[in-house]
Amino acid sequence: MLSYLHAFHAGNFADVQKHAALSLALTMMQAKKSAIACFDTHAGSARYDLRSERARKTAEADAGVQVLWRIREQLACSDWEPVLKVLAEDNPGDGPLQDYPGSPAWFARLSRPGDVVTAFELHPAEERQLAGWANEAGVKVRHEDGLKGLLKCLPPPQPRMLTLIDPSYEIKSDYEAVAHTLARAWKKCRHGVYLVWYPILTSGLEQKLTEVLQTSGAVRKVLKSEVTLDQPPERGMVGSGMLIINPPWGFDERLGAMMADLHGPGRLGLSHGMEWLIPE
Template sequence: MLSYLHAFHAGNFADVQKHAVLTLALSMMQAKPSAIACFDTHAGSAVYDLESERARKTAEADAGVQKLWASRNGLVSSDWQPVMQMLSRLNAGEGRLTVYPGSPAWIRQFLRPGDALTAFELHPAESGQLADWATEHGARVLHEDGLKGLLRRLPPSQPRLLTLIDPSYEIKSEYLDVADTLQKAWQKCRHGVYLIWYPVLTSHLQTALKQAVKDSSLRKVWCSEVHLRMPPERGMTGSGMLVVNPPWGFGDRFSAMIEDIAGDQALGISHECSWLIPE
């Protein structure tokens, strides 16, 4: 099934959490000089027009990145600086954001000489736009299933690994597919940092993913969930991230980032975090 298009949801509260995790993990990993292989299993289009018909149909960015941008002068954590700098570069002026970067664009912004980005995208329209973007930004794009493609390319030639896994979960079996892929990837590259996004749903389908990870042989898995203070009666009420092998001190720094934006005057979310599997 390939009906999902992220353009309808770009810049929503879940993107804010996901990309905050991604940028913090990258910046902390780059405290060491050794090269990093970055993989994005469900890369999307790389860059999104927040004024497009698709984006305005849902207007999800209004309650997400637009509120983050409006609150930028009150942010305390310095770890928001790379995020604000990226948004500022892509958008002219100080008003509302019109452009929002997807995960491959966030990763590409951090790449140093020796680092590499491999982006997978199976949707034909999305992969075409991604490939056009990649020709100007030095990324490798592969039009194939990202979960299978990742496993075929591990371990990487670079000494370190960062992987983002964030399918749409259109198909219910994807929750267990992600857990299975994560286990196999970890066995191939145990020192890698793996970031797994999942929706928090009223149906609680996400619990199958979390339980499967708990039952695996994985170690050092940190879990972050943000929850809408005024959730809908059905559908997505929050957003979750699993971080395998987080850099030392990651949890405290990320929690400080979320504290900046959790109030009702900002994104209207609450945050829960803990070790899903202890160190």
């Protein structure tokens, strides 16, 4: 199935959590000068117009990144600065955000000379838009399944690696597929940092991902970060989760501080929980 289009959900609360974790991991890794191989397994089209018909149909950004932008001067954690800088460069002026970068754009904007970004996208229409953008952004695009493609690229020639895995999970087997891919990737590249996004659903389907990882025993050093809506819907997605495999030292405290900024009156209405799913 290739029916999922992220344009309907760009900038929602899950994107805020996901791209906060991505920006934090990348900036922390850049404390060392050695090059980083960056992989985005489910890249999408890279850029999203929040004024488009698709975005306005769901208006999910209104309760997500638009709120973050509105309260930007009230954010206590300084680790939001790279996120706000990227948003400001794409959205001059003081009004609501008009454009939102997808994951490959976050990689491209935050990477340094010497870092290499590779984006995978299987959806034909999304891949065409991604490839057109990538020519100027300096991003390598591969039109193939991102989970299989990632394994082909490991280990990378660069001394360090950061990977984002965030399928739509429109196919229920994606949860197990992600877990099995992580186990194989970990064997190929144990020094890499892996970020895995997943939805938290009323059905509880996402628990299959964590169950398979825990029972397999193939992956170590797995941090789990989850945000849940204070006023969840009766059906569908009630929260957003991230698994961070092999996070930089101190990442848990710094991401926790960022997520704390999203809780409280006038904010995103998110509660945050964090634990080590699998210790070192």
